[in-house]
Amino acid sequence: MDSYVIPAGTETSKFLQFSPGSDHIHLVLEANARLSATALLNMAPGTTHDITLTVEQHEGSSLNLATFTLRGGEYKGKIHIRLVGKGAEVSLAGAVIADGKERVEKNILIEHAAEGCTSDMLYKQILTGESRGLIEGKVLVQPGAQKTVSHQTFGNLCISPEAQALSRPMLEIYADDVKCNHGATVGKLDEAALLYMRQRGIPETEARLLLQHAFVSDVLQHVPNEELREKISHLIEHRFRGELNACQGCSLCDNKA
Amino acid sequence: MLEIKNLHACVEGREILRGVNLTINDGEVHVLMGPNGSGKSTLSNVLVGNPKYEVTEGSIIFNGKNLLELSPEDRSHEGIFMSFQAPIEIPGVSMTNFMRAAVNAKRKYYGEEPLGATEFLKLLREKRKVVGLDAHFMSRGVNEGFSGGERKRNEIFQMAVLEPTFSILDETDSGLDVDALRIVAEGFNRLRTPKTSAMVITHYQRMLDYLKPDFVHVLVNGQIVKEGDASLGYEIEERGFDWIKTEVENG
Numbered sequence: 094m095d096s097y098v099i100p101a102g103t104e105t106s107k108f109l110q111f112s113p114g115s116d117h118i119h120l121v122l123e124a125n126a127r128l129s130a131t132a133l134l135n136m137a138p139g140t141t142h143d144i145t146l147t148v149e150q151h152e153g154s155s156l157n158l159a160t161f162t163l164r165g166g167e168y169k170g171k172i173h174i175r176l177v178g179k180g181a182e183v184s185l186a187g188a189v190i191a192d193g194k195e196r197v198e199k200n201i202l203i204e205h206a207a208e209g210c211t212s213d214m215l216y217k218q219i220l221t222g223e224s225r226g227l228i229e230g231k232v233l234v235q236p237g238a239q240k241t242v243s244h245q246t247f248g249n250l251c252i253s254p255e256a257q258a259l260s261r262p263m264l265e266i267y268a269d270d271v272k273c274n275h276g277a278t279v280g281k282l283d284e285a286a287l288l289y290m291r292q293r294g295i296p297e298t299e300a301r302l303l304l305q306h307a308f309v310s311d312v313l314q315h316v317p318n319e320e321l322r323e324k325i326s327h328l329i330e331h332r333f334r335g336e337l338n339a340c341q342g343c344s345l346c347d348n349k350a
Numbered sequence: 351m352l353e354i355k356n357l358h359a360c361v362e363g364r365e366i367l368r369g370v371n372l373t374i375n376d377g378e379v380h381v382l383m384g385p386n387g388s389g390k391s392t393l394s395n396v397l398v399g400n401p402k403y404e405v406t407e408g409s410i411i412f413n414g415k416n417l418l419e420l421s422p423e424d425r426s427h428e429g430i431f432m433s434f435q436a437p438i439e440i441p442g443v444s445m446t447n448f449m450r451a452a453v454n455a456k457r458k459y460y461g462e463e464p465l466g467a468t469e470f471l472k473l474l475r476e477k478r479k480v481v482g483l484d485a486h487f488m489s490r491g492v493n494e495g496f497s498g499g500e501r502k503r504n505e506i507f508q509m510a511v512l513e514p515t516f517s518i519l520d521e522t523d524s525g526l527d528v529d530a531l532r533i534v535a536e537g538f539n540r541l542r543t544p545k546t547s548a549m550v551i552t553h554y555q556r557m558l559d560y561l562k563p564d565f566v567h568v569l570v571n572g573q574i575v576k577e578g579d580a581s582l583g584y585e586i587e588e589r590g591f592d593w594i595k596t597e598v599e600n601g
Contacts, residue, residue, distance in 0.1 A: 286440045289492075292398050293452040293508060294426035294459075303451060307442025307491070 094119055099126040099154075106130065106318060109146070113137075117145040122154035124178060129317045132160040133325065138193060140166040145173075152178030152207070159315035160187040161325055163332045165197045172201045176210040176238075186215040186315035190332055191224035191256075201230040205238040205268075214245040217309050220256035230275075231263040238268050245275035250282070250308050252301075302333045351376050351516060351547050357408035358572075359396050366392040368572035369408070374516070377544040379561055381583055382551045384569035385591045390551045391435065393569070394518045397549075398432045399425050412516070426452075427459040431514030433505035435521045435551075440492035445504075448492050449474060449511055456512065477510040481537040499530035506537040513541075517548045523557045535560035555587040568594055 094117040101123035109132040174183050191197050203212045218226040232243045247260035262275035282304050290300035316322040352374040359367040366389045395403045399422035410417040454464040481503040493501050566583040568576040575598045
């Protein structure tokens with residue numbers, strides 16, 4: 094397990110690099126620390142991965158995490174955030190793209206263990222082929238964690254009829270003064286938007302690709318660094334075009350996979 | 351340019367067009383009027399190849415080509431453009447990326463290389479002037495957060511970029527205030543050449559004032575029942591459609 098501490102009162106951004114197979118990263122955000130973290134998973138098809146991220150957030154700390162699962166093979170990801178200090182904030186955003194026989198399972202738990210903390214989850218899945226994607230997002234509000242505010246949004250796009258997407262927002266609340274809500278949608282590509290684009294001369298396949306990319310654009314907005322955001326955006330585009338092999342063309346890590 | 355013969359078309363199994371005949375030559379502007387539900391929008395949707403509309407009989411020849419055999423994107427490349435009645439929002443696809451995809455797809459169709467970044471941005475800058483669309487719209491999602499007037503201006507901007515030979519303006523004037531209508535109509539007029547034609551669907555006299563159409567056609571119940579010059583448009587503005595319906599009923 095790799096462990097990192099973000100010192101009190103500092104602000105930093107970090108690219109989280111997970112090793113294939115089984116890996117665990119633990120982060121501690123001390124009081125008023127601010128961290129913007131990005132993680133990218135692009136694993137070879139047919140491989141199996143079990144990846145865990147645990148985070149402990151102290152008073153007034155803030156975490157903005159964006160994760161992109163471009164290829165997961167058979168992938169299980171766990172995220173467990175503990176908000177242990179007053180007024181801590183966490184914003185989690187993730188995009189999962191899967192095709193073929195890929196299986197992606199994400200299990201997210203945000204634990205509000207102190208007063209006045211805020212959490213936000215935004216997860217999008219785009220599935221084709223016979224892939225399956227499951228996202229379980231749970232917000233647990235401990236006794237005493239009053240004035241908790243939490244919001245969960247899940248969106249799924251199934252491109253092929255055989256793909257299966259499942260989102261499970263869950264709330265477990267043991268405090269009485271909280272504001273928690275969630276929403277989930279499963280959709281197909283917007284036919285009216287497709288026609289509009291084709292009328293302008295954009296070929297149907299290209300139009301579909303642009304719309305898929307657009308579907309995860311709000312997740313991309315969680316990457317604060319513009320250069321990195323552009324890079325990931327390009328990787329996603331290559332992924333949709335079927336031009337992306339594991340780590341090919343990706344300069345983000347040292348081709349660890 | 352465009353020759354529509356005995357066109358019959360259905361939407362969701364209901365026949366809307368019942369034998370439309372219409373010929374539009376180079377350089378002409380034709381106005382299509384008609385009561386709600388008479389088939390005006392169906393005709394424009396059929397022309398752009400909306401897959402929801404099914405042509406059951408008749409033919410459309412566009413510059414010598416059988417239009418009905420072409421995909422919506424190829425119709426666009428061949429020079430057909432529709433300014434949509436209710437331009438849709440596409441959040442997450444920036445105007446710039448949208449226009450780049452459109453411009454380069456057309457260039458590819460004609461065997462040309464994609465436009466370089468500098469040239470492309472220059473093109474957008476030039477064309478934005480036609481309707482006075484600010485630069486910041488280009489980084490927004492397509493029509494995302496645009497007001498009604500901005501959306502219609504955006505349609506004419508796209509028309510300016512794509513330089514179609516045949517444009518369909520489907521109630522481009524609806525929902526516009528006087529100033530926005532002037533900007534849109536003047537923008538459209540600026541793009542007119544002796545080689546370009548248009549079919550304009552409108553309910554308003556103001557649009558006739560601006561566009562000075564060559565012909566006005568009245569569509570009732572899926573057929574063109576009356577034709578004339580611009581004065582017919584003004585007569586309809588004054589008297590409505592009932593007298594035309596009565597004329598038709600009395601043969």
